[in-house]
Amino acid sequence: MHILLTRPLEDSKDLIMRFKELGHQVSHLPVITIEKKDYEDPNYNEFRGIIFTSSNAIKNLDISKINKDIFCFCVGNATEKIAKEKGFQNIFTAEGNVSNLKEIILQNFDPKNGNLIYVSGELVSYDLDKELKIEGYYVKRIINYSVSSIEKLSDEFVGQLKNSIPEIVFIYSENSARSYLNLLKKYNLIDNWMDTNLMCLGEKSSAVLNEIKWKKIFLFNPGEEEYLLYKI
Structure with a gap:
């Protein structure tokens, strides 16, 4: 499966390695920065x-x-x-x-x-x-x-994303959800997720992204990411 992780690299690197070891394709799009x-x-x-x-x-x-x-x-x-x-x-x-x-x-x-x-x-x-x-x-x-939103993506990354929409996206906070939504709108990607499962840490995060049509929405706790793959 193609999985998109949206946390900063420091918080994502272990999970990226684990998913790749399991044979999955992983894209990394940090949607916020911590200052x-x-x-x-x-x-x-x-x-x-x-x-x-x-x-x-x-x-x-x-x-x-x-x-x-x-x-x-x-x-x-x-x-x-x-x-x-x-x-x-x-x-x-x-x-x-x-x-x-x-x-x-x-x-x-x-x-x-x-x-x-x-x-x-x-x-x-x-x-x-x-x-x-x-x-x-x-x-x-x-x-x-403080938390700042990422506001710009490289043309290369946007092209890669359009050519291979992930089957799973992980969102870890309400701030991340807002930033992710704004990026999708900015780069005309809002209608590309009907075959994607959204994994959200909490109902407030999922509520921000409800205007997008997803295949399914799951709520999870940190540490359950790998387990969720087997629910799809």
């Missing part, structure tokens, strides 16, 4: 819990001053994996959904236990910090990265 933002380091000793709604939040954070035994709340498995690699020990993980993450925090962290710090990108689709404050938590938010 680190300057932020002021807080006194981490004032916090008993830390929240990550993206693996990029961890990758762009100086964790040298953070006690790795702190309560660590991650939005999904991909974020949990990076947290473990960085040394965090006391991890609680949702299944890729920020509203579920809120419930996990409510169940496992009493606001009387101390303060929370929330590390995220500039744009979020769910105001987790505000929701937690309503529940009586003290939450400090740090913004340590």
Whole structure:
């Protein structure tokens, strides 16, 4: 099968290699770029819990001053994996959904236990910090990265895509979905996907791309990509 991956290369290279080992054709179209933002380091000793709604939040954070035994709340498995690699020990993980993450925090962290710090990108689709404050938590938010859309493709890549439309496309965020949709419109590719299966990380991502006619739409969690190939 021909598979199109849309995450930045750092997040896609292992999957690209795995799919190629399985005999699939893989195209790579990173639709967003991640840019680190300057932020002021807080006194981490004032916090008993830390929240990550993206693996990029961890990758762009100086964790040298953070006690790795702190309560660590991650939005999904991909974020949990990076947290473990960085040394965090006391991890609680949702299944890729920020509203579920809120419930996990409510169940496992009493606001009387101390303060929370929330590390995220500039744009979020769910105001987790505000929701937690309503529940009586003290939450400090740090913004340590921003997301920019890719706005131009090479003529060579567009030609290759038109000649061989992938059977599967993976989309990992709402921002990625918007960027992907804009690229398809810009290069007159909007009507080419009737035989393509769309794999989306969450309903909000798939909703952005509902105006395109797909063969089927599947929702998935990070780590399920290979499994999904056998559902088609």
